[in-house]
Amino acid sequence: MTQRCTNNHPTHHATGILLQGVGGRYTIRLDDAPTDTPLHGQTVHCRAKGSFRHNGITPLPGDRVVIGYSDASYSQREGGICPDPDGTDIRIEDILPRRNALIRPPMANLDVLFITFAAAAPTPILSMIDKLICIAEHNRIEPVIIIGKSELDAAAADAYAALYRKAGFATFALSCYTGEGTDAVRAYIRASLPGKIAAFAGASGVGKSTLMNLLFPALAQETGDVSEKTERGRHTTRKVTLFPAQMLLGDADATALPDCYIADTPGFSLLDFERFDFFEKDDLPATMREFAPYLGQCRYKGCTHTKEEGCAVLDAVARGEIARSRHDSFLDIYNDLKDKRPWNKPPRRF
Numbered sequence: 050m051t052q053r054c055t056n057n058h059p060t061h062h063a064t065g066i067l068l069q070g071v072g073g074r075y076t077i078r079l080d081d082a083p084t085d086t087p088l089h090g091q092t093v094h095c096r097a098k099g100s101f102r103h104n105g106i107t108p109l110p111g112d113r114v115v116i117g118y119s120d121a122s123y124s125q126r127e128g129g130i131c132p133d134p135d136g137t138d139i140r141i142e143d144i145l146p147r148r149n150a151l152i153r154p155p156m157a158n159l160d161v162l163f164i165t166f167a168a169a170a171p172t173p174i175l176s177m178i179d180k181l182i183c184i185a186e187h188n189r190i191e192p193v194i195i196i197g198k199s200e201l202d203a204a205a206a207d208a209y210a211a212l213y214r215k216a217g218f219a220t221f222a223l224s225c226y227t228g229e230g231t232d233a234v235r236a237y238i239r240a241s242l243p244g245k246i247a248a249f250a251g252a253s254g255v256g257k258s259t260l261m262n263l264l265f266p267a268l269a270q271e272t273g274d275v276s277e278k279t280e281r282g283r284h285t286t287r288k289v290t291l292f293p294a295q296m297l298l299g300d301a302d303a304t305a306l307p308d309c310y311i312a313d314t315p316g317f318s319l320l321d322f323e324r325f326d327f328f329e330k331d332d333l334p335a336t337m338r339e340f341a342p343y344l345g346q347c348r349y350k351g352c353t354h355t356k357e358e359g360c361a362v363l364d365a366v367a368r369g370e371i372a373r374s375r376h377d378s379f380l381d382i383y384n385d386l387k388d389k390r391p392w393n394k395p396p397r398r399f
């Protein structure tokens with residue numbers, strides 16, 4: 050009698066990044082597998098092990114995950130993982146610790162947020178921009194400022210760029226119509242994005258989709274802009290897909306880039322980020338990076354930097370060292386947070 054060994058228990062492991070999840074099926078890119086194996090860069094589709102669901106843990110796009118696979122699903126001939134028809138012998142075994150996790154848009158480990166607004170048409174609402182910056186900073190996401198439509202008002206574009214550079218952010222003014230300034234963003238992506246996950250955010254109509262299509266020609270083919278309005282209107286949770294940027298940059302040398310990932314178009318609005326990912330007013334000063342040299346220098350301990358005598362932050366505003374518009378935004382956000390009741394607090398999931 051021959052003994053049958055089904056051997057379909059995961060016995061091998063590989064790590065990768067979760068690109069997308071649909072109905073409990075996940076797409077994982079094995080960018081961490083040894084480069085000299087065919088597994089490297091392979092994309093696999095699988096489910097998560099059952100205990101995640103029991104514990105209320107949802108793997109998110111951006112998660113770094115460990116997958117397990119069996120001998121049965123490892124193809125000697127191909128040298129890669131071949132999914133078996135019922136897909137039971139490949140699964141997510143573990144989620145590595147997250148740097149951050151956003152509930153809306155649902156994604157993990159976002160490193161860089163391109164915060165986009167237009168020099169004109171629509172006129173930027175700086176308190177909105179600054180609110181997005183604070184949310185990003187609070188979640189340990191690097192804000193990068195993009196000022197679009199610069200050809201409509203070059204002087205305004207320069208003034209906004211000076212404002213945000215002075216506050217300490219990488220800042221780009223550009224026009225998708227003339228192409229001016231777009232090469233600097235490309236250079237930034239090549240130099241600073243490898244190994245990272247990035248997304249675009251900003252109000253509707255500022256030119257996010259136009260810019261992303263210009264920077265990442267391949268992305269325009271992968272995703273359409275059609276679903277944006279219907280999804281927003283129905284208040285459904287937006288599905289997030291990460292795309293490897295090498296593919297997106299759409300040119301020959303991009304293949305030499307180390308892995309980095311861009312969340313799909315059409316870009317997120319402030320609403321997406323604001324819904325749940327808010328925080329306590331005491332955490333606010335630390336999210337204004339140009340306040341840092343002055344924090345702890347105020348006359349009174351527990352200074353709120355809103356109206357106190359001897360406030361080092363207010364003095365810096367008066368001396369022009371901190372932009373007044375940034376402090377005005379600080380006051381706006383402070384007032385929002387002050388009125389927040391504890392029962393409005395978001396559930397923390399990590």
Ligand SMILES: Nc1nc2c(ncn2[C@@H]2O[C@H](COP(=O)(O)OP(=O)(O)O)[C@@H](O)[C@H]2O)c(=O)[nH]1
Nearest residue numbers: 198201224225226252253254255256257258259
């Ligand atoms: N003047 C000008 N208009 C632009 C520029 N980039 C995009 N637009 C226009 O701005 C409008 C909104 O662009 P879109 O990319 O859809 O914005 P989104 O809602 O942020 O994705 C469209 O009519 C674009 O043609 C630009 O550099 N200059």
Ligand SMILES: [Mg+2]
Nearest residue numbers: 257258274315
């Ligand atoms: Mg758009």
Ligand SMILES: [Zn+2]
Nearest residue numbers: 347352354360
């Ligand atoms: Zn103060």
